[in-house]
Amino acid sequence: MRAVPVWRTTVDRDRCMGSGVCVALAASLFVLDDERSRAPVEFVAPDETVLDAADSCPARAITVTENGRVIGPRD
Amino acid sequence: MPVPVGDPVAYPFNEAAGLELSARYARAQRADGLERVRLPYGEPAWLVTRYADARLVLGDPRFSRAACTAHDEPREQPGRVTAGIGATDPPDHTRLRGLVAKAFTVQRMERLRPGIRALAEGLAQDMADSGPPADLVESFALPLPVAVICRLLGVPEADRALFRAWSDDAVSSNAAEQVAASMRELSAYMVELIAEHRARPADDLITELIEARDVEERLSEAELVEQCMGLLIAGHEATAMLIPNFVHLLLDRHGGLGWLRDDPDRIPAAVEELLRFVPLRTGALAARWATEDVEVGGVLVRAGEPVMVSVGAANHDARRFTTPDTLDLGREGNRHVAFGHGVHHCVGAPLARLELQEALRALALRMPSLHPAGEVVWKRRSLVRGPHTMSVGW
Numbered sequence: 001m002r003a004v005p006v007w008r009t010t011v012d013r014d015r016c017m018g019s020g021v022c023v024a025l026a027a028s029l030f031v032l033d034d035e036r037s038r039a040p041v042e043f044v045a046p047d048e049t050v051l052d053a054a055d056s057c058p059a060r061a062i063t064v065t066e067n068g069r070v071i072g073p074r075d
Numbered sequence: 076m077p078v079p080v081g082d083p084v085a086y087p088f089n090e091a092a093g094l095e096l097s098a099r100y101a102r103a104q105r106a107d108g109l110e111r112v113r114l115p116y117g118e119p120a121w122l123v124t125r126y127a128d129a130r131l132v133l134g135d136p137r138f139s140r141a142a143c144t145a146h147d148e149p150r151e152q153p154g155r156v157t158a159g160i161g162a163t164d165p166p167d168h169t170r171l172r173g174l175v176a177k178a179f180t181v182q183r184m185e186r187l188r189p190g191i192r193a194l195a196e197g198l199a200q201d202m203a204d205s206g207p208p209a210d211l212v213e214s215f216a217l218p219l220p221v222a223v224i225c226r227l228l229g230v231p232e233a234d235r236a237l238f239r240a241w242s243d244d245a246v247s248s249n250a251a252e253q254v255a256a257s258m259r260e261l262s263a264y265m266v267e268l269i270a271e272h273r274a275r276p277a278d279d280l281i282t283e284l285i286e287a288r289d290v291e292e293r294l295s296e297a298e299l300v301e302q303c304m305g306l307l308i309a310g311h312e313a314t315a316m317l318i319p320n321f322v323h324l325l326l327d328r329h330g331g332l333g334w335l336r337d338d339p340d341r342i343p344a345a346v347e348e349l350l351r352f353v354p355l356r357t358g359a360l361a362a363r364w365a366t367e368d369v370e371v372g373g374v375l376v377r378a379g380e381p382v383m384v385s386v387g388a389a390n391h392d393a394r395r396f397t398t399p400d401t402l403d404l405g406r407e408g409n410r411h412v413a414f415g416h417g418v419h420h421c422v423g424a425p426l427a428r429l430e431l432q433e434a435l436r437a438l439a440l441r442m443p444s445l446h447p448a449g450e451v452v453w454k455r456r457s458l459v460r461g462p463h464t465m466s467v468g469w
């Protein structure tokens with residue numbers, strides 16, 4: 001049986017400047033908490049939107065990994 | 076419960092000259108619901124003044140910017156200036172933003188800090204060497220952000236005299252024909268510049284965007300031109316106005332710049348507070364249209380109705396900021412919305428912050444005794460408020 005790939009999303013809350021870009025793009029994946037973002041569900045099924053959010057973050061505070069390999073933000 | 080609504084009131088509230096925040100805003104914040112406003116042109120709109128409502132409207136996908144193309148957009152200027160990326164919604168917006176977002180991240184900008192520091196110090200030194208008085212706008216506030224955005228994009232700095240008037244028209248309430256003519260000229264200028272970059276690629280953002288178009292087909296030719304124009308205008312207009320605005324406030328209310336020289340670690344927090352404090356615009360951000368019925372601040376905004384957000388008012392909301400009308404240069408937890416919020420949050424915010432910090436630092440170091448040398452002459456027909464000229468001595 002092949003394992004379904006799982007993505008892990010983390011937000012570096014020290015870097016986050018609360019722009020709200022990620023939350024506006026993907027409200028199910030990010031929430032603003034005390035005016036900074038966090039990812040309420042750490043592991044998600046592969047979803048392009050989470051990479052878009054990581055790309056769009058002005059603070060580069062969002063990291064997406066697949067099996068420990070960084071796949072977002074994309075360069 | 077629908078709130079009974081009277082005739083829309085005339086907007087914008089703020090005077091073009093000076094930096095006062097109209098008292099009308101505090102009244103609107105305290106009143107129930109939202110006010111209906113009518114701008115000089117376009118449809119009437121709802122006006123949002125409270126911080127929490129501002130973040131709701133700017134951050135919620137049920138509000139659309141792209142809808143502006145199907146409406147008579149409420150606006151202060153007679154003509155309509157295509158806003159490029161600012162007039163799109165996801166997924167188009169995400170695609171366009173992704174092309175430039177990585178060029179302006181905090182980390183990329185930090186690498187530019189030494190260069191921008193040297194530039195700011197050089198300009199301040201030139202001003203000091205040529206002797207007082209000087210016009211802070213012409214000799215410092217304008218050349219700094221213009222040089223920075225020109226280098227990033229790959230626009231010749233020597234062309235500043237050319238594009239300055241076109242760019243100023245984009246953020247003015249000048250006659251529709253004049254603004255349209257300026258936008259045509261700026262666009263023709265950009266088309267030529269893009270052709271030059273196609274022939275001679277360089278290490279700059281115009282070249283990067285051309286590659287995204289020609290190799291990866293991620294944007295159309297029209298979008299490419301618009302994106303470059305937008306970055307050139309947005310990349311310097313606000314910063315060039317905020318530098319003299321900040322200096323004006325510091326000289327006026329804070330006894331000058333000496334304390335910044337003695338304690339430069341306080342500069343970042345001071346910049347954030349100044350960003351919060353200055354109501355830069357005469358009016359509000361570009362309208363957003365509700366795509367379904369949404370309750371905002373106790374009012375049911377109907378699908379198809381436009382809402383305008385005053386970030387200047389939201390930044391002075393007493394529900395969010397203690398003593399909002401006090402300039403507290405060490406304010407903590409200062410999450411202002413001067414750069415907007417949500418998907419359109421200013422892509423250049425990390426660059427703007429860096430330039431504002433380095434501008435204050437250079438002035439404080441090279442001319443700590445900076446003081447006014449005459450009355451500030453304010454811009455008159457600009458939607459972005461600030462000095463037209465500001466004579467200073469040292």
Ligand code: HEM
Nearest residue numbers: 160161309310313314360361413414415419421422423427
């Ligand atoms: C201190 C100076 C600046 C201020 C106060 C400022 C403010 C803002 C605000 C409030 C918005 C959101 C508009 C809206 O939601 O309707 C915005 C968007 C934008 N800003 Fe800035 N800005 C500044 C400097 C810059 C710089 C230096 C750049 C250059 C790269 C820039 C580029 C942009 C762009 C391209 C957008 C549109 C973003 C989008 O629609 O996704 N700005 N800015």
Ligand code: SF4
Nearest residue numbers: 016017019020022057
């Ligand atoms: S996009 Fe980045 S900076 Fe903005 S709220 Fe999300 S994590 Fe924070």
